[in-house]
Amino acid sequence: MLPIERKNAILARLVAEGKVVVSDLAKEYGVTEETIRRDLDKLEKEGLAKKTYGGAVKKDNLNVELPINVRKQTNVEGKKYISDIIGQMISDGDYILLDSSTTALFTVKSIADRHNITLLTNSIEVLLELPQNNDWRVICTGGEFMQYNLSFAGRQVESIIDEYHVDLCVISCKGLDMEKGITDTRDFNATIKKSFMRSAKKVILAVDNTKFDKTSFVRFANIGEIDAVITDKEPSNEWKNYFSSNNVELYY
Numbered sequence: 001m002l003p004i005e006r007k008n009a010i011l012a013r014l015v016a017e018g019k020v021v022v023s024d025l026a027k028e029y030g031v032t033e034e035t036i037r038r039d040l041d042k043l044e045k046e047g048l049a050k051k052t053y054g055g056a057v058k059k060d061n062l063n064v065e066l067p068i069n070v071r072k073q074t075n076v077e078g079k080k081y082i083s084d085i086i087g088q089m090i091s092d093g094d095y096i097l098l099d100s101s102t103t104a105l106f107t108v109k110s111i112a113d114r115h116n117i118t119l120l121t122n123s124i125e126v127l128l129e130l131p132q133n134n135d136w137r138v139i140c141t142g143g144e145f146m147q148y149n150l151s152f153a154g155r156q157v158e159s160i161i162d163e164y165h166v167d168l169c170v171i172s173c174k175g176l177d178m179e180k181g182i183t184d185t186r187d188f189n190a191t192i193k194k195s196f197m198r199s200a201k202k203v204i205l206a207v208d209n210t211k212f213d214k215t216s217f218v219r220f221a222n223i224g225e226i227d228a229v230i231t232d233k234e235p236s237n238e239w240k241n242y243f244s245s246n247n248v249e250l251y252y
Helices: 003-017 022-029 033-045 076-088 102-110 124-128 155-161 187-199 237-245
Strands: 019-021 049-052 055-058 095-098 118-121 137-140 144-146 151-153 166-171 175-177 181-184 200-206 218-221 228-230 249-251
Touching: 003 019, 003 022, 003 033, 003 055, 019 022, 022 033, 033 049, 033 055, 076 102, 076 200, 076 228, 095 102, 102 124, 102 166, 102 200, 118 124, 124 137, 124 151, 151 155, 151 187, 155 187, 166 187, 181 187, 187 200, 187 218, 237 249
Parallel strands: 095 118, 095 166, 118 137, 166 200, 200 228, 228 249
Antiparallel strands: 019 055, 049 055, 144 151, 175 181, 181 218
16 A cells, blocks of 8 residues: 555544544554554644544544545445435436535436436546446536546636536535635635536535534635535524525425
């Protein structure tokens, strides 16, 4: 296993379990404890972990973007649940926009049996998940390649998306707060999501329960700009009332 693969595997364990133990990791990966400590040092410097005696604990930092191979392993059941609901909203012949979130990957799988779909995306990972022998029309935006999440960003993405009009778009976020709105980690992510919203008749926000009452770096929308919120667990009555008062459909 390459060092970067080991580090990402440790990060995935941290995200899933909340903590790791140096001695256990050294045995599992067949390396010295000092090697594991160096991996944890790197994760701590990246703002993803906090070292403790004998190991490390997860550091919840909503302003740090996790690698996509790590995100694909977190809350898998919740993302599948959300994507199945989204899939029920997509019919044969629909025109759709999918962002570079891991929920979008599961959404593609949930609509594998649909016909004549026109799909526009900035995600390479979404392209790799396309069903075989489909009759879809697929458009990739191109743009500046973002290695951390295998997607495209930049002005080219925005200009291309603005040329199209779709039935619905699916976007994600890092935080959802009643006062501070819908937020994400990076400016270019926020700008792309705004262009998605402009091009869609219906805007769907896919957000798992851990993102409620959280705030990340950049606000890209207010809740009133969203048509539907899809989540994996029943929100509090306060959130239900908030969505209802803003005419936002809620699915869980």
